Amino acid sequence: MLRITGGKVYDPANGINGKIRDLFIQDGRFVPAGAGGRTIDATGMIIFPGGVDVHTHVAGGAINFARAMMPEDHRRAQAFIRSKSRRSGLGGMAPTTFATGYLYAGLGFTTVNEAAVPVLSARHTHEELSDIPIVDKCSLVLMANNEIMLDLLEAGEYERAKNVMAWYLWAAKSYGVKAVNPGGVAAWKWGKDAKQLSDSIEGYSKLTPGNIVTALARMCDELKLPHPLHLHCNNLGAPGNISTTLDTLQHLEGHRAHIAHSQYHAYGGDDWDTMQSSTTELADYFNTHRNLTTDAGAILFGDTVTITADGPWQHLLYKLTGRKWGNLDIENETGCGIVPYTYRPSNLVNAVQWAAGLELLLLIEDPWQVFLSTDHPNGGCFWRYPEIIELLMCADHRKECLKQLPDNIKGRVKLPEIDREYTLYDVATAMSAGPARALGLKTKGNLGAGCDADVVIYEEDDSVIRMFSHPRYVIKAGEVVIEDGDIRETPEGREFLIKPGYDPSTEEFIQPLFEDCYTMSFDNYPVELERIKRPDIQQCGAAE
C-alpha cells in the first residue's frame, strides 16, 4: 500500500480539476481506500497521471541508424554514469535505450508509443523496447506502402486485405497501424513520390493514396483496434500542403483516425518564400470533426535529427541542407530516411513551423483532440517537452519568443493574436489523459480506482519549465521510481499488444507470396511471443 495525501489532483479522465484528494495504491493499481504502508505527503504539490507519449521514435532500426550517424552529438549529450540502480547511456538527440527510459521517467512520462515499426525488423524494435526501462510501451506497424497490402487494394480485395493486416499486426506483435505517406514511400523505390490523394502510384495502375487512406482507416475500425489508423499524411513539409491535408481528412470521413505531427501538414503559400501557417483551417476542421485526434509535432529551435519512413521527403531534406543522409529501404514494406537538422529562429520557414505547432495546440479547442508531441526527435527531443508546456501556459513568454523571429514573419502566423493559455488541467489532458484515451489504453492517463498507478507529482513552482522538468516524485505501477531528482528503481515496463481475429485461411494465402516478395522465410518472419518480455495482450475483432 502506498498513500499520496494532500496533493492537488489534476485527473481529466475523471473531471477532477485541482481538488485536494488522497490517492491509494495497492499492487500497482489505484484502489478507493486503504491503510498502512508508505505515505507520501504531497501537501502543496500537484498531481498528474503519468505522461503518455502518443507519437515518438525511441526504438528500432531507424533511430538506431540515427545513433550511428551522430557520434558528434553523443559527445556533447548528457551522460548517464553507471550506478547500482542504473545502467550507463547517453541522452542527446537520439538517446540510447536505457537513457531513454530514465529521461522519460525523469519527466513524469510512464507510457510511450513507438510510432513506426516495419514488420520485417519488428524483432529488433522489440529488443530495443525491452531495453527501455521503467515506461510501458506499445508500437505501431507500417502498412501503407506494404506491397502485399497495396497489391490487394489494387485488385479490390478489401476483405482479404483486412485479414492480411490483422495477420501482420500479430506477426509484428504490434499495437496498431501506422500509415506514412501512403503510396509515396512505395513510389520512392523508384525514386518517385505520391504527393496528392488522387496521384497515381508508380508500379500501380488504379491505386491512389486516397484509396489507401480510406481503406486502412476502415480496416482499423472494422477490426475494432483500440487505436485508430495513425496517419502521417502525404506531402509532408511542403508549402501549400494544407490542401492535401484537408483532402486527406475528407477521405477519413466516417472513420476514426489519429493524424500524426499535424504541424508538418499545415502550411499555406506556394513555395519556401511565401510559406505561411494555415493552422486556422486545420484547427477549424478538427473543431468540427470529433472523429479525429492529432498530436502537434511541434518544433523547438536547435539541433536535432529527423527520422521518418517518408523516404522521398528525407531525400529532399538532404538536398536542401546538404547534410548527412541515411536511407533505408525496408524491402517491400516501407522506407526510411535520416537527416540531421537545425531549426533556426532566423530562418523564416523554421519560424513558421515553430509558430504552427503551438498554434495547433492552442487553436484546437478540445484538449482531448490535440496532444503534446515533437514527433521526437523530428521537431525536437522529447526531453524538451517542458519548454513547450511553458510556451503553452505563458502567453507573455510566447510574445517574448516571437520577438526573435524575422520581421517578415508578420502576417504569416496567427500566434501573436492568440491569447489562450493552457491551464494545468489542459496540460494534464494533452500530455496524459488525452493521448491515453486516443491510444485506447483504458488503464492509463487516469487516476481512478482500478487504473495503473502511474503518477507524477510536481512541486508547485512559478517557473513552469522548472516544475515540469523536475518532478518531485514519479510513481510507476505503484513503485516510486523517481524521488527528489534521483532514479530510485528501474523496473521493467510492459508492452501492449493486440491480437486481432483473422480468417484462418489468411496464412495459406500469404505463405506462397513470401517466396516472391520476401528475402526471409515465412517461418522466420513473425516475432515470437516469447521475445516480448512482459506482454499485455488485448484481443479484438472476432474472426470472420
Add this chain to the structure above:
Amino acid sequence: MQKSKFLPRGRKDRTMVLVDIRETKSAKAADIFLQVKPGKDFELLTILRAMIKDQPVNQAMVAETGVSLQALQDLVNRMKSCKFGCMFFGMGLSMTRGKHMNSAALLTLAAEMNAYTKFVAMPMRGHGNVTGADVVMRSQTGYPFGITFNRGYPRYNPGEFSTVDVLVRGDTDAAFIIGADPGATMPQPAINHLACIPTIVLDPHVTHTSKLARVHITTAPAGIAAPGTAYRMDEIPMPLKPALKSPYPTDEEVVRRIREAIEKKPFWMPDDSEQMTLAQV
C-alpha cells in the same frame, strides 16, 4: 536468384558489375569486371562522381586508375539508366590506402546518384554476427565499436578505444572474448599482451586465442546448438533455431552466470555515482 514482380526473369533482369584489384572468383558471376589498380579506389570513385555530373575528367588521372575512360562511361550510362542501383563494399575499400575516405567517397556517390535514379550503398560486414554486435552496441551505448566505459559512461574513438589499440598500448589488465579469434588476426604486440593478462575466451572451438587464454569455456555453437538472433548485413534480425543439442552451455548462459556471481560481490563503484542527478536535463 529471386524473381519478383518487377524483375520477372530474376538474375537475367539484373546487371552485376564487380570492381576489384584482381580477377577473383566473383568475376565469373559478374556481367562486367573492372580491374582497378591497388590503392586507386578513391581516385576511381571521385572520377565517377565527376562523370556522373558531366564534368570533364583528366585523361592521365583516369589512366592511373587502370580502368579505361570508355569502360567508365559505359558504367556511368548503366548506373544512370538503371531502375534501382545498389553498391556493396567491404574491407577492400575501408582497410586500404584512404580507408574511411574511400567509404565516404562511395557513399557520396550513392547519395548523388539519387538525382538520376534510385541508388543505395551497403557495407558488406564480416562473417558471423558482426552486424548484430554493432546494432546492439549502438542501441545501448550510441556507438558501434571502439567504445570505452572507463569513465562510467560510453565514449567512442576508433583508433584509441578499438580493441587492437587498447591491447597494443597494454591499456587493459584483463580480456573477455566472445565469438572472436583475435589471436589469429591481430598484430603481434596485441597478441602478446593478451597472453600476459588474464584472458577468458568463450568459444565452441579451440582457437588461436583460446590457446593463449588462461580460461577457455567451451560453449554451444550459436545457430547449431544454441538459439539466439543473428543480424543480416542489412540489419534485419533472423532467429537462430538450433538443430542439435549440445552438452555445453550457451554464451548467454555463461555470461548470465558470471554476472550473477559478480552481483553478489560488493558494488565496486563509489557511492558518489549515485549522486548523478537528472538536474542536467
